[in-house]
Amino acid sequence: MHTTDTSEKGLETIIEKHLINHNGFIASYSADYDRDFCINEKLLFEFLAATQPNAHDTIIKRGKDKFLKRLSDQIRQKGIVEILRNGVKDLDLRVQLYFKKPTSLLNDKAQKQYSSNIFSVTRQLYYSLENSNSLDMVLFINGLPLSTFELKNQWTGQNVKHAIRQYQTDRDPKEPLFAFGRCMVHFAVDADLVYMTTHLNSIKTFFLPFNKGNNDGAGNPLNPEGLKTDYLWKDILTKESLSNIVENFAQIVEEKDEDTGKIKRKLIFPRYHQLRVVKKLLHHSKENGVGQKYLIQHSAGSGKSNSITWLAHQLVTLHDSENTETVFDSVIVVTDRRVLDKQIRDNIKQFAQVSSVVEAIDKGSSQLKQALEDGKKIIVTTVQKFPFIIDEIGTLQAKKFAIIIDEAHSSQSGETASKMNWVLSDKEEAYGEEKEPPTSEDIINELIENRKMLKNGSYFAFTATPKNKTLETFGEKTAEGKFIAFDNYTMKQAIEEEFILDVLKNYTTYQSYYKLDKAVEDNPEFETRQANKKLRAYVESHPFSIMEKSKIMLDHFHADIRKLINGQAKAMVVCKSIKNAILYYQAFKEYMKEINSPYKAIVAFSGTKEIDGEDWDEARLNGFPSNDIPTEFKKKEYRFLIVANKFQTGFDQPLLHTMYVDKKLADVQAVQTLSRLNRAYKPYKEDTFVMDFFNTTEDIKKAFEPFYTTTILSEETDANKLNDLQDALDKAQVYSQDDVVNFTELYFKEAERQELDPIIDKCVAEYKNELNEDAQIDFYVKAKSFFRMYAFLSKLLSFNNSYWERLYWFLKFLIPKIKPDEIEDLAKGILEAIDLDSYRLTRTTQENIKLSGNEELDPTPPVMKGTKGEPGFNELDAILKEFNTKFGIDNWTDDDKVKNFLFEQLPADFARDQATVNAVKNSDKQNAKITSDKKVEDLMQDVIFQYTDLYKKFTDDPDFKRQYLDFVFDKIWNQQSNLQNRPK
Numbered sequence: 001m002h003t004t005d006t007s008e009k010g011l012e013t014i015i016e017k018h019l020i021n022h023n024g025f026i027a028s029y030s031a032d033y034d035r036d037f038c039i040n041e042k043l044l045f046e047f048l049a050a051t052q053p054n055a056h057d058t059i060i061k062r063g064k065d066k067f068l069k070r071l072s073d074q075i076r077q078k079g080i081v082e083i084l085r086n087g088v089k090d091l092d093l094r095v096q097l098y099f100k101k102p103t104s105l106l107n108d109k110a111q112k113q114y115s116s117n118i119f120s121v122t123r124q125l126y127y128s129l130e131n132s133n134s135l136d137m138v139l140f141i142n143g144l145p146l147s148t149f150e151l152k153n154q155w156t157g158q159n160v161k162h163a164i165r166q167y168q169t170d171r172d173p174k175e176p177l178f179a180f181g182r183c184m185v186h187f188a189v190d191a192d193l194v195y196m197t198t199h200l201n202s203i204k205t206f207f208l209p210f211n212k213g214n215n216d217g218a219g220n221p222l223n224p225e226g227l228k229t230d231y232l233w234k235d236i237l238t239k240e241s242l243s244n245i246v247e248n249f250a251q252i253v254e255e256k257d258e259d260t261g262k263i264k265r266k267l268i269f270p271r272y273h274q275l276r277v278v279k280k281l282l283h284h285s286k287e288n289g290v291g292q293k294y295l296i297q298h299s300a301g302s303g304k305s306n307s308i309t310w311l312a313h314q315l316v317t318l319h320d321s322e323n324t325e326t327v328f329d330s331v332i333v334v335t336d337r338r339v340l341d342k343q344i345r346d347n348i349k350q351f352a353q354v355s356s357v358v359e360a361i362d363k364g365s366s367q368l369k370q371a372l373e374d375g376k377k378i379i380v381t382t383v384q385k386f387p388f389i390i391d392e393i394g395t396l397q398a399k400k401f402a403i404i405i406d407e408a409h410s411s412q413s414g415e416t417a418s419k420m421n422w423v424l425s426d427k428e429e430a431y432g433e434e435k436e437p438p439t440s441e442d443i444i445n446e447l448i449e450n451r452k453m454l455k456n457g458s459y460f461a462f463t464a465t466p467k468n469k470t471l472e473t474f475g476e477k478t479a480e481g482k483f484i485a486f487d488n489y490t491m492k493q494a495i496e497e498e499f500i501l502d503v504l505k506n507y508t509t510y511q512s513y514y515k516l517d518k519a520v521e522d523n524p525e526f527e528t529r530q531a532n533k534k535l536r537a538y539v540e541s542h543p544f545s546i547m548e549k550s551k552i553m554l555d556h557f558h559a560d561i562r563k564l565i566n567g568q569a570k571a572m573v574v575c576k577s578i579k580n581a582i583l584y585y586q587a588f589k590e591y592m593k594e595i596n597s598p599y600k601a602i603v604a605f606s607g608t609k610e611i612d613g614e615d616w617d618e619a620r621l622n623g624f625p626s627n628d629i630p631t632e633f634k635k636k637e638y639r640f641l642i643v644a645n646k647f648q649t650g651f652d653q654p655l656l657h658t659m660y661v662d663k664k665l666a667d668v669q670a671v672q673t674l675s676r677l678n679r680a681y682k683p684y685k686e687d688t689f690v691m692d693f694f695n696t697t698e699d700i701k702k703a704f705e706p707f708y709t710t711t712i713l714s715e716e717t718d719a720n721k722l723n724d725l726q727d728a729l730d731k732a733q734v735y736s737q738d739d740v741v742n743f744t745e746l747y748f749k750e751a752e753r754q755e756l757d758p759i760i761d762k763c764v765a766e767y768k769n770e771l772n773e774d775a776q777i778d779f780y781v782k783a784k785s786f787f788r789m790y791a792f793l794s795k796l797l798s799f800n801n802s803y804w805e806r807l808y809w810f811l812k813f814l815i816p817k818i819k820p821d822e823i824e825d826l827a828k829g830i831l832e833a834i835d836l837d838s839y840r841l842t843r844t845t846q847e848n849i850k851l852s853g854n855e856e857l858d859p860t861p862p863v864m865k866g867t868k869g870e871p872g873f874n875e876l877d878a879i880l881k882e883f884n885t886k887f888g889i890d891n892w893t894d895d896d897k898v899k900n901f902l903f904e905q906l907p908a909d910f911a912r913d914q915a916t917v918n919a920v921k922n923s924d925k926q927n928a929k930i931t932s933d934k935k936v937e938d939l940m941q942d943v944i945f946q947y948t949d950l951y952k953k954f955t956d957d958p959d960f961k962r963q964y965l966d967f968v969f970d971k972i973w974n975q976q977s978n979l980q981n982r983p984k
Helices: 008-021 041-051 053-062 064-078 080-086 108-115 160-170 231-236 239-249 272-288 304-315 338-351 365-373 386-392 414-424 440-451 468-474 491-496 528-540 543-561 578-594 618-622 626-633 667-677 697-708 720-731 737-748 753-770 773-796 802-817 876-887 896-912 914-921 925-941 948-956 958-980
Strands: 026-028 088-090 093-095 119-126 134-141 144-151 185-189 194-197 251-256 263-268 293-298 330-335 358-360 378-382 401-406 457-463 487-489 507-518 525-527 570-575 600-604 609-611 614-616 638-643 656-662 689-692 834-847 873-875
Touching (some): 008 026, 008 134, 041 053, 053 064, 053 093, 064 080, 064 088, 080 239, 134 239, 160 185, 160 194, 239 272, 293 304, 304 401, 457 468, 491 697, 507 528, 507 543, 507 876, 543 570, 543 689, 570 578, 570 667, 578 600, 578 638, 600 626, 618 626, 626 638, 667 697, 720 773, 737 753, 753 773, 773 802, 896 914, 896 925, 896 958, 925 948, 925 958, 948 958
Parallel strands (some): 026 119, 144 185, 293 457, 293 487, 330 401, 358 378, 401 457, 507 689, 570 638, 570 656, 656 689
Antiparallel strands (some): 088 093, 119 134, 507 834, 525 873, 609 614
16 A cells, blocks of 8 residues: 655655646756766766857866866855856856846847756755765756755654754864855744855854744745645746845955954845745836836844845846846935945845945935936935935936935925925936926926926835834735735744844833922912923933932842853933933942943933033043943943834844833834843843833733734825815914915015015914914814825825915915913922922733734824813812822822831831940941841841731842842931031
C-alpha cells in the first residue's frame, strides 16, 4: 500500500517538483559542484559556451582553474549580487555571469539573452571541505549558488526552529559557501513558517521572519490550496521574482558605527512585506499611470527607509503598461526627519546602480531647478526645506512626478501642500507670473484647480500611525465608504515578529494625593473651574512634588532598570512643560548627588525659558550644544533624557528601556511618544517599562487601539457641512456677499492694502456692534471651522463653487481681526493664598494593557456651534474643600487612630529612644538616615497586630515606605539641628 510521503524528504520533493515543472528550473547535482570554488562547474561553462563562446574558448585555453579562482576571489570580495549584476573582469575579458530581465518585451536580443540563464536546484548538496555534511537544497543561477535551504517537517517532530538551530550550530561559517556575500540568502523552512538570514555567524546568526502575516499578526494564513508556506516556491522563487530581487533589491551596504567609527558591511534582502509593497505599488503605477494616491501604513520596525529606497530607485525606471515611456520623470522624496533624510539619501546612493542620479536639496529652490534640468532622477529633501524651495522656484516645465512622503502627517496639509502642488503642477509659467492679465474668475478657477491633488503627480505616503485626515487624503475608499491604507504591516505583526517590543506590557500608573491649606485669613472668591486647573498645576509643578516623583523614578531605575540591556538601559522623562523639565533636571541632579549615583541626566527643550528672572536653555543646563544631545546621550554615563515636546517623535535610541510620563498623552501623540521605547536591541533588550504619573491605563488603551492593526477611517468628511456653515455665516450679516466678492476681486488683482482694509474693517465693526458676546463666539468658531474644512476638502474633491473659494480667502483675512480676547484670569491670586500641606504618591495599577485593534477613527467633525461657558464662582474655603476631597489622602488614613500613630505617636516614641537619637545626632546625614530607617522599621514591627493594614502597606508599598521613612527622618534631623542651633 502506498501512503503520502510526510517526511522531510517529501517536502524537498514538493519544492523541487514545483521549481522544475512550473518555474523553469532544471535539476543539478552535487557531483558537479566544486567545493573549493563553490561553483557548479558543468552549468557555468555550459552557460558561457552558449552565450559568450569567444570568452569561453579563451578561458579554456588559459586554463579553467585560473578563471575559477579569479571568479571565486571576486565573489568573496564583492558578493554574489554584484557579480551577477556586473559580471567579472579577467585580464582582457569582461565576462557576464547573468543576463538581466529586459524592461520591454520588444527587445528580442535582450529577451533571448535572459532566457539563456540557467536556473537550477540541487538537493542534498555536499558542500564541506571538512566533512560529509549536506544542505537540503541549494538554488543556482548559471552554476553560481544563490540561496541555501534547511527544510524541517512538523509531522516527523521537527520545525523551523530546528532548521535555524542547525544553521547556527552545525553550519560552520568558515566553510567557503557560508562566507559573507557568497550566497544571497539562507532560508529555514517548514510547512507553516519561513525564516531567512543573509549572514551565517554560528550561534550569533540572526534569522528574520519571511512570512505573509496572519490576522494582522505574525505567521501565515490557512492555505486551502496547499501548504501555508508554498508562496515561497510558488511566488518568490520564480525566475522572474528571483531576477527582480537580484537586480533591484538585494544589496551589500556599508554602515558606519557612530561609536567606533568602523565600517560594517551588511547584505540586505527584502522582508516579505517590503517585497510585497514595492511590487504592488510598481504594478499599480504601471497599470494606472500618474495622478494616484497611495497610503502605506507600515509600523515602526518595518524597515521603512529601505522600502522607500527600493521604491524610489525602481519608480525612476518604471515603464507604462505599453512599455513605451517612463511613468515618472523624477522622484521626490520628502522626509520629516533630518536624520532619515541623510539615511535615505545614503541608501539610495548605494542602491542606485547608475551614478549621479540622486541629489539632496539642502540649499534652496535654485538647486532643485538645477537638479531637474541636470536630469537628476531622485531628489531628496526635508519638509522643512520644501516650502522655501517652492516659494522661490522659477519656471518648471510640465513633468510627471512621484512624490514619496515619509511619515505623512499634518505637515502635508493646508497651504504647504497647495504650494507644493503649484510648483509641480502642469504649468509653463513661473509662480506669480502670468502671460496676460487674467480675470479674477480665471484666477479663482486656477486656485480651485491648484489646491487639488496633482494630476501630474502620484503620492506615496508612508506612515505608522495615520491620522483621520491622512487616511482621507491618501487612503483608498472602500465600497462601504470607509478609508484604508493601500498596504499594511501592522504594529501587532511587528511586535509578534519581534521587530519591535510591546511598550504596553509593563504599564504602571501612579496617583497623586495631596492636601492644600489656606494661607490667608480672609475668604476671597475665585472662578471654580479656572481655580481647580491652577491648583492641580501648582501641586504637580511644586518643587516638593517634582522631587517626590524624581525620587520614585530614580529609586526605581537604580533598583530595577540599570542592570537591564546588559547594564546599558536608559530612560526618558516626558514632562508637560519646559519649566517642569528644568525642575526635574535640577531635582535629578540633586537626588543623584545625594545617593551617589554614577549616572547623569540630559534635558531637552526648544528655545529659552525664564524661571525666577533667570534665562535657561539646553546648552547652559547640559554644558554642551543642543545639536550634540543625541550623540552625548549614547555615552554610558548619560542614562536619563528629560524632555518637553522634543525627542518624543522620530528619535531612535534602542537602549531606551523605560519611560517616566508626567504629561497628558492622547491619540497619535501617545502612540508616537511611548513608541520611543519599542526599538529592539537583540539579544539583550527583552521588554520595556512605563511609569505614568498622569494618564490612566484606559486612556492609553484608547489611544493605541486604532493603530494596533489596520487603521480604518469610518467615513469621509461630510462636504455638505460647508453649505450649513456658509448659511450660518451669511445669516449673521457680519458681511454681505458683495463684501466677499469685492474684497477678493481687489485681492486677486493685487490691489493696494488701503483698498482692502476698509472692507474688512467695516465687517469687523458690524461683528462688534451688532452681535452679542455669545453670537460673536459662535460666528468666530464657525468661520474657523469653514476655513479649515474647505482648505482640507478642496484638495480632495472637485468643487465648482467659486463663492466658497472667495469666502475662504475673505475669512483668511477677517478671522485674525475678530479673534476673541484672551480669557480673563478669574482665578488670579489664588496661588498666593494657598500652601501645600501634604503630598503623597501611590501606585494604582501595574498591568499588561491588551489591545484588540478593532477601533475605527472618525473624521474630524466641523464645529457647528461655539458658546462661552458661564463662569461659576466660589469662596476659597469651599474650593479647597472640594479640591482636597477629590485629591486627598486615601481611605486608610481617614482613621484618626492611624493618622495619630503615623504623625504623632511613632515620631514621639522615636524621640524618646535617646540612644538612637544620639546616634542620629552624631553621624553624617547618610549614616544618620540608615540608623533612623532601622528604628522606624522596628517601631512598625511592634504594631503588626494592632495596625495590620498599615503594616502591610508599609511592607508592600515601597513608595509609601520611602516617603514615610523620609518624613520621620526629616522630623528628627530638623529637631536636632534646631536644638544645636539654639543660642546658649
